[in-house]
Amino acid sequence: MKINITTKAQYSIKRLEEFNKLIEKSIELKSQDSFCIYATGSYGRLEASKHSDLDLFFLSNQENGKFSKIAKALIDSDIIKASRKMKLPEFSGDGAYLEIHNLKDIYSELGSRKDDYNNFFTARMLLLLESRAVYNNDGYEAMLKTTIDKYYKDFHEHEKSFKPVFLVNDVIRFWRTMCLNYEHNRHRKFEDKKMSKEEVAEKKNEAHIKNLKLKFSRKLTCYSFLLSVLYANKVLKQGDILEIIKQTPLQRLESLKIANPHIAKDISNLISLYFWFLERTQKEKSQLIDWINNSVNRDDAFNKSREFSKLIFKLMIDIGSDNENLMYFLV
Numbered sequence: 001m002k003i004n005i006t007t008k009a010q011y012s013i014k015r016l017e018e019f020n021k022l023i024e025k026s027i028e029l030k031s032q033d034s035f036c037i038y039a040t041g042s043y044g045r046l047e048a049s050k051h052s053d054l055d056l057f058f059l060s061n062q063e064n065g066k067f068s069k070i071a072k073a074l075i076d077s078d079i080i081k082a083s084r085k086m087k088l089p090e091f092s093g094d095g096a097y098l099e100i101h102n103l104k105d106i107y108s109e110l111g112s113r114k115d116d117y118n119n120f121f122t123a124r125m126l127l128l129l130e131s132r133a134v135y136n137n138d139g140y141e142a143m144l145k146t147t148i149d150k151y152y153k154d155f156h157e158h159e160k161s162f163k164p165v166f167l168v169n170d171v172i173r174f175w176r177t178m179c180l181n182y183e184h185n186r187h188r189k190f191e192d193k194k195m196s197k198e199e200v201a202e203k204k205n206e207a208h209i210k211n212l213k214l215k216f217s218r219k220l221t222c223y224s225f226l227l228s229v230l231y232a233n234k235v236l237k238q239g240d241i242l243e244i245i246k247q248t249p250l251q252r253l254e255s256l257k258i259a260n261p262h263i264a265k266d267i268s269n270l271i272s273l274y275f276w277f278l279e280r281t282q283k284e285k286s287q288l289i290d291w292i293n294n295s296v297n298r299d300d301a302f303n304k305s306r307e308f309s310k311l312i313f314k315l316m317i318d319i320g321s322d323n324e325n326l327m328y329f330l331v
Helices: 005-023 067-084 103-108 120-128 137-150 165-188 199-233 238-246 249-259 261-283 284-292 294-321 325-329
Strands: 034-040 056-059 100-102 134-136
Touching: 005 100, 005 134, 005 165, 034 120, 034 137, 034 238, 056 103, 056 120, 056 137, 100 103, 103 137, 103 249, 120 137, 120 165, 134 137, 137 238, 165 199, 199 249, 199 261, 199 284, 199 294, 249 261, 261 294, 284 294
Parallel strands: 056 100
Antiparallel strands: 034 056, 034 134
16 A cells, blocks of 8 residues: 555545534534634544544633533534544543633643643644644634744744744653653553453553654654744744644645755655555554564564654754754754
8 A cells, every 4th residue: 555645635634524514513513603623633634544533622712711511511422423423433532532621721821830731732732733623714723823922922022033932842842741641651551460461462562553653643743843943044923833833744844845955855755754654554453453563563663763763853953054043942
């Protein structure tokens, strides 16, 4: 199977539109004018397959910061029915992550201890780095712009020299937090001493898959943005950041490849490795487990992930050398 990213994007958009048509019939959703839903993950990156989960986030912009529990229950019901009608995989965590975040809370806790604890950090970062509107596109667009503005509080005082250091640091923090969360969750899985050898083997294979996804898709989500910001080498206004945000990670790489022939070969190699990752991992779960359980496949996969990381590092150095003022803040 050869990956055709255009076909994948078309498939992703078609499925999102199909989902949108189903949930727009929801009477409860129609009554919510300060509410939007966006997809992240493979659908947000427009590279979904028939095996992909639909990862959803909910944002509310209600003034009082409260959302009726009954309204939320009715919305959840309509969303789950739509998902099942489309034969999508069940929502992870038994629907535990189908929670509504209020923008006022997200902004008031930006950078605080509660930011990550309340999942505000993840909701905000995925909104900026790999999201697509699923419901209320106008509200989604407005929330995107408002979120960018929060990182640009000091722009008017430094219009000729402004660097989006706050935003860049938050993206780096997001990448490091995902790495730490992976390690924490991986070790927790093996604390239960009552697990059988078969259960332990399955948990290990699941951890390998999550590690691989972390080292490819999660890493590309963060670093495609950082590379784009570094390459700009100019004062980036809010509109410039919005343009980068609206691109998928792969579109950001393609833009860099066209703009700079000097790094075109490395970008092509990076994209090829990413296509290899998609080709190998977009399988039904049991097939994916069998594949990663084979030590030859596993070693090859993680060797390629190291190649992928080295290329990103090389590109960061090559591109960053032309933008030393911002690169300085990454150290």
